[in-house]
Amino acid sequence: MNKFISLTKIQVLDFFSKYTQKLNVKNKYLGILVMFVPVLLVLPAAQLVLELYHTFLMVGFPELTITYMYIANTILIVFSSIPLIISIFFYAKDLRLIATLPIREDTIVFSKLASIYIYLLVISCFFLGNSIVLYGTIGGLKVVSLLVGILALLISPLVPMIIATIVLLPFMSVIGSGKRRNLMVVVGNLILIGAIIFIQMISSNIQMRPEELNNLLLQQDGLLMVIGRRFPPSIWLTKMIEGSMLHGLLFIAFNFVLLWILRGLAKTLYNRALMKFNQEGAPAVRGKLYYKSKSKGFQMVRRHINIILGNPIFFLNTVLTIFVPILMFVIVLFTGEVGMDISKSEALASYRLFIYTAVITTPAILGSLSATVITREGKAFWETKVLPVSAKDNIRYRIYSTLVIKLMGSLILGILVLFVIPMDLTSILIAMAFCIAATLFFSSIDMIINIERPFLNWTNPTAAVKNNLNILLSLLIRAIVGFLGYGLVKLLGGWQVSSIILILCGLLFVFYIITRYVIYEMYVEKFIDIAP
Amino acid sequence: MLVVKNVSKIYTNNKKAVDNLDLEIQKGEIIGFIGPNGAGKTTTIRMITGMIAPTEGTIEINGKDIARESVEAKKNFTFVPDHPTIFDAIKGIDYLNFIADMYEVDLKQRKEQIEKYTRAFHIYDALGQTINSYSHGMKQKLLISGALLPNPNLFILDEPMVGLDPHSAKILKDIMREHCERGGTVFFSSHVLEVVENLCHRVVIIHRGRPIACDTLENIKKSSSATLEEIFLEMTKDE
Numbered sequence: 001m002n003k004f005i006s007l008t009k010i011q012v013l014d015f016f017s018k019y020t021q022k023l024n025v026k027n028k029y030l031g032i033l034v035m036f037v038p039v040l041l042v043l044p045a046a047q048l049v050l051e052l053y054h055t056f057l058m059v060g061f062p063e064l065t066i067t068y069m070y071i072a073n074t075i076l077i078v079f080s081s082i083p084l085i086i087s088i089f090f091y092a093k094d095l096r097l098i099a100t101l102p103i104r105e106d107t108i109v110f111s112k113l114a115s116i117y118i119y120l121l122v123i124s125c126f127f128l129g130n131s132i133v134l135y136g137t138i139g140g141l142k143v144v145s146l147l148v149g150i151l152a153l154l155i156s157p158l159v160p161m162i163i164a165t166i167v168l169l170p171f172m173s174v175i176g177s178g179k180r181r182n183l184m185v186v187v188g189n190l191i192l193i194g195a196i197i198f199i200q201m202i203s204s205n206i207q208m209r210p211e212e213l214n215n216l217l218l219q220q221d222g223l224l225m226v227i228g229r230r231f232p233p234s235i236w237l238t239k240m241i242e243g244s245m246l247h248g249l250l251f252i253a254f255n256f257v258l259l260w261i262l263r264g265l266a267k268t269l270y271n272r273a274l275m276k277f278n279q280e281g282a283p284a285v286r287g288k289l290y291y292k293s294k295s296k297g298f299q300m301v302r303r304h305i306n307i308i309l310g311n312p313i314f315f316l317n318t319v320l321t322i323f324v325p326i327l328m329f330v331i332v333l334f335t336g337e338v339g340m341d342i343s344k345s346e347a348l349a350s351y352r353l354f355i356y357t358a359v360i361t362t363p364a365i366l367g368s369l370s371a372t373v374i375t376r377e378g379k380a381f382w383e384t385k386v387l388p389v390s391a392k393d394n395i396r397y398r399i400y401s402t403l404v405i406k407l408m409g410s411l412i413l414g415i416l417v418l419f420v421i422p423m424d425l426t427s428i429l430i431a432m433a434f435c436i437a438a439t440l441f442f443s444s445i446d447m448i449i450n451i452e453r454p455f456l457n458w459t460n461p462t463a464a465v466k467n468n469l470n471i472l473l474s475l476l477i478r479a480i481v482g483f484l485g486y487g488l489v490k491l492l493g494g495w496q497v498s499s500i501i502l503i504l505c506g507l508l509f510v511f512y513i514i515t516r517y518v519i520y521e522m523y524v525e526k527f528i529d530i531a532p
Numbered sequence: 533m534l535v536v537k538n539v540s541k542i543y544t545n546n547k548k549a550v551d552n553l554d555l556e557i558q559k560g561e562i563i564g565f566i567g568p569n570g571a572g573k574t575t576t577i578r579m580i581t582g583m584i585a586p587t588e589g590t591i592e593i594n595g596k597d598i599a600r601e602s603v604e605a606k607k608n609f610t611f612v613p614d615h616p617t618i619f620d621a622i623k624g625i626d627y628l629n630f631i632a633d634m635y636e637v638d639l640k641q642r643k644e645q646i647e648k649y650t651r652a653f654h655i656y657d658a659l660g661q662t663i664n665s666y667s668h669g670m671k672q673k674l675l676i677s678g679a680l681l682p683n684p685n686l687f688i689l690d691e692p693m694v695g696l697d698p699h700s701a702k703i704l705k706d707i708m709r710e711h712c713e714r715g716g717t718v719f720f721s722s723h724v725l726e727v728v729e730n731l732c733h734r735v736v737i738i739h740r741g742r743p744i745a746c747d748t749l750e751n752i753k754k755s756s757s758a759t760l761e762e763i764f765l766e767m768t769k770d771e
Contacts, residue, residue, distance in 0.1 A: 287660045289625050291643045299633045303619065310621020379617040386581045387634045388606035528602075531584045 003103050007111040012118060042126060044479050049130040053138065062135060063238050066149070069131040070156065070234040076127070077120050077160040082189055083320065084116050085161075085168050087313045087462035090185075090277050094459055099275070106266035109274075113161065120157035129153050135241070148248065149241050155255050159233060162258045166265060167192070173273035185312040190319060296389060297397055303384075304401035307376050308369075313461035314376055322363040322409040352421055353497045357431040359417050363409030364439040365482075368474035369402040370446030374454045374530065375464045381456050382532035391524045395447060402443040410435050427498065434501050437508035441481075444515040446474050451523045454530045481511075533559045533608075533686055533717040534580065539589030541575050541741075549575040551741040553589070557719060557734075559685075562712050564728035565721040567738035568768050573721045574614065576738065577690050580719075581611045594685055607635065609686035610679035614694060614721075616671035620663035624655065624674050627663060628681060635682035642681065649677035652703050668695045676704060680711075687711055689720035693727060705731055729760045739768045 049065065056064040089095075089112060098108055132153055136146030175188035233254055239247035294302075308314045374381060384394055414432070423431070449470050458464045465471070485504055492500050536555035542548050550572040557563050567573050578584045580591055582598045582605070591598045596605035610631075618627065628650075632642040650656040653673035655666075663671060672695045679687060687708070693701050708718045708731060722728055728735055735752060737745040744767055745752055752763060 287623050287625070289659055290629070291639050291646070292629060293639055293642075294629075294633050296634060299630050303630065306622055307619055310619070377619065379615075380619045382583055382613060383618055385583045386606065386611045387631075388603045389634065390603050528582075528585055531578070 004107045004111055007098070007103060007107060008114040011111055011115040042130065044482070045126040046130045046134075049127060049134055053131070053134050062138075063242055065131045066128070066135055066241055067234045067238040069127045070237050071231050073124055073128040073156060074160045074231060074234075077123060077157055078164050079193065079320065080123055081116060081120060081161050081164040082168065082193065083313055083316045083466070084119060084462050085165055086172065086185065086189070086316070087460045088112050088116060089169065089274055090172055091311075091313055092460035095274070104267075105270035106263050109165075109262070109266040109270055113165065116161060117157055120161055121154070124153055124156045128156055132241070144243060145241050148243075152237050152240060152251070155252065156237075158255045159258060162262050166262060166269075169269040169273035173277050186315045186319065189316055193320070296393070297400070300384065300389065300394070300397035301401045301404065304373060304376075304398055305404065308405070311376075311461055314465055317462070317465045318367065318369065318405065322367040322369075322406065350497060352423070353427050353431065353501060356414075356417055356421055356423055356427065357434050357501055360410045360414040360431055361435045361438050362413065363406045364435060364442050365478055367402075367406050367409070368442075368446050368471050369405060370399060370443045371449045371470040371474040372465045373398040373402060373447065374450045375456065375458070375470065378456050378458060378464065379532065381454075381530070385532060391528050392520055395451075395519060395524065395527055399443050399447055402446070403439060406439045406443065407436070410439065430498050430501050430505070434505040434508070437505045437512060441508045441512040441515060442474075442478065444512055444519060445477055446470075447519055448515065448523055449473050449477075451519075451527050451530070456530075456532060481508075533557050533561075533594055534719060535590075535592040536576075536580065537590045537592075539576070539579060539586045539591060541572075541579060541584070542587045549741055550579070550586075550738075553738070553741075553743055555736060555743065555746065557686075557717060559717055560712050560715055561733045562708060562718040562731055563720070564732035564735045565719065565738065566723070566725065566728055566735065566764060567721075571738045571768070572741040573738060574690060575741075577611075577688060577721060581609070581688060582606060608684065609688055610635070610682060610684040612672075612675050612679045612689040612692055614691035616668065616675050616695070618663065618671065618675065620666075620671070623662055624650075624659040624666070627674060628659070628678055631678040631681055635684075637682050641683075645681045645683065646677065649680050649707075650674075652707070653677060653700055669697060669700065672696060673700060676707075680707065684716065686717045686719065689718070691722060692720055693722060693724050701727075725759075725761045725764060735760070737764060737767055744768070 049069065052068060053062055053065045056062050056068075092112075132146070132149030136142045136149055171188065171192065172185065175185060233251055236247040236251040236254070240251050308318050377383075389397075414428070414435075418428075453470050453473075455464070455470065488504065488507075489500055492503065534555065534557040536553055539550060539553045540548065541550040553572075553576060565573055565576070575584070579586045580593075580598070582602050585599060593605045594608040596608065598605040622630075625646075628646050629642070632646075637645070646659075647656065650659060650673075653676065655670055655673050655677070658666065658670060663674065666674065672692075676689075676692065679689075692704060696704060705727065708720075711718055729749060732749065734748050735745065736743055749760065753760070
């Protein structure tokens with residue numbers, strides 16, 4: 001077999017075996033069905049795309065759904081690929097073996113990208129895939145548009161993935177050569193992500209002269225040009241799906257040119273970035289010796305937080321899922337995209353408490369930290385199992401560590417948002433109560449997921465915290481709870497916002513009490529049975 | 533000190549890793565646990581240390597059942613695994629303080645014990661460094677120092693000599709003897725039969741999950757002049 005195919009096959013098989021590992025489902029067909037759980041997560045995305053489609057249909061340009069979603073998808077993929085590339089290229093355990101094999105450098109780079117590509121393709125299916133299917137089916141089947149759209153979907157992860165690779169590999173070799181390289185990797189990448197968000201916002205904020213904008217809008221594709229000017233390939237893609245051969249060729253050629261550039265750079269990137277980074281020894285940070293006594297609980301919680309802080313991928317992933325809302329908030333404040341006038345808007349007055357509550361609860365919703373709190377320990381899981389700590393406490397301290405991180409994120413967000421949306425004390429307390437109830441419930445139910453699927457044997461850190469079924473199950477629970485919450489809000493339409501939030505908060509708290517009971521009464525034995 | 537009664541372990545794939553194991557270890561003994569690869573040594577040690585639960589049978593450590601009174605039972609022993617896989621993004625001293633807090637070791641004893649064992653293993657000067665900068669052997673020595681720190685009643689080790697240089701292996705053997713002289717008990721598995729032969733009061737040989745010998749070396753060798761290696765090879769020979 002061709003070396004590239006063989007190496008890629010191994011990487012992809014490893015990816016999928018980790019995904020399906022320990023499903024705890026003995027029935028083969030049920031196992032396959034469980035694998036399709038992510039499909040259920042497509043439903044909320046489909047709803048979002050459908051609403052966008054109807055909005056653009058009203059102005060007579062439904063194809064703009066694809067333009068818009070392609071741009072959003074590209075940004076989402078750049079963000080998603082950053083921790084993936086770092087993990088699979090720089091922190092995977094297999095490089096020590098692969099580096100000794102008689103394989104060309106570009107083969108190694110491309111085979112590693114193949115497993116990243118699959119993951120990114122799944123992400124693309126959520127928004128871009130939905131928009132292509134909707135555009136190609138609503139109002140009669142458009143076979144050509146659908147087929148060309150599927151081709152575009154398959155190509156769509158390439159551009160952001162290659163750009164991220166070309167930027168990241170040299171970037172990592174520069175920031176990774178210092179003594180505190182793990183810290184540098186996290187801080188450096190946060191600055192990079194911040195810069196991407198900043199550039200994106202600046203580019204979308206560039207003011208056009210009114211006459212220039214008018215001229216553009218008078219053209220047949222005026223609106224497409226206005227939206228697509230942020231990223232021209234989105235214009236080519238939209239026109240390609242509409243049937244333009246020329247734009248189709250342009251879009252495909254653009255992807256091929258990028259692939260060709262990466263192929264040309266692969267050897268240099270491999271030797272000067274990847275090997276250089278891996279040749280650097282582990283950081284030898286020196287500190288003073290000390291003898292201090294702390295409580296068992298403090299030590300256990302600190303240990304779990306340290307596991308996140310000590311691994312750049314875990315740290316970056318946590319920061320991205322929990323603190324990116326904070327980062328985005330700070331950037332929109334600095335760029336002036338959201339100003340103080342939001343607090344004066346009459347239209348938003350009744351929604352202000354909803355918005356504030358939703359924003360501060362983001363860390364609880366986005367961060368599935370408890371769903372991987374056992375997994376993150378990997379082969380070091382045995383350590384706490386042999387210690388004189390009860391299984392109940394062992395579980396409890398894991399949940400506490402998640403609570404500490406999430407509530408810290410909520411607190412920072414809560415303070416920052418107050419500068420833009422001033423709230424009275426009662427409203428703050430109501431929002432806080434909801435946030436705490438949501439954090440408690442999601443942290444506890446995620447713990448059940450991780451006890452059911454501990455998955456301790458991973459080859460790269462991203463597999464532990466991102467591309468595994470635990471995270472998808474955890475997101476599915478959030479989608480279901482969100483759907484129920486949305487239904488309740490609709491049902492209680494005439495009620496005061498504060499009353500609705502308090503009712504939702506009460507429900508979440510009841511869910512938490514039930515989940516807590518289930519964990520400590522039914523899952524302790526299962527936790528004990530987890531074999532390191 | 534350690535009583536293993538009718539213990540069996542059947543994994544989910546129906547593989548019987550340990551089959552009806554009985555074992556009783558007295559205070560002050562050094563017990564060597566030997567067997568071919570896949571004989572059930574690591575599974576037995578994992579059950580004794582509470583990492584996995586037995587399918588059948590009970591395990592008591594100093595009179596405390598590891599399944600029913602796990603915390604009390606675990607206060608009586610410490611464990612060193614065959615691979616020094618630990619959370620390594622912290623400093624060596626952080627790890628030792630963590631272990632000391634878990635076993636509620638007071639500050640005076642903690643300082644004395646840490647200095648005693650880490651100096652003996654020549655890793656004292658590295659305690660301020662993060663563990664991921666340690667070599668395999670240094671990590672092993674850190675784990676052993678951590679396990680000795682609470683002065684456990686029972687000291688359990690899985691393949692403790694792996695990764696240790698001859699000098700450190702000698703120190704560990706001396707520490708094990710010294711621990712027994714002070715009334716402690718040592719239970720360890722090993723593939724190095726010379727170590728077992730020279731160090732242990734009794735030897736347990738396990739084969740295909742079943743104990744095939746559990747006696748003093750003199751009694752095992754009573755009927756022949758063969759070495760432990762020859763007896764081991766004969767006993768565990770596949771028909």
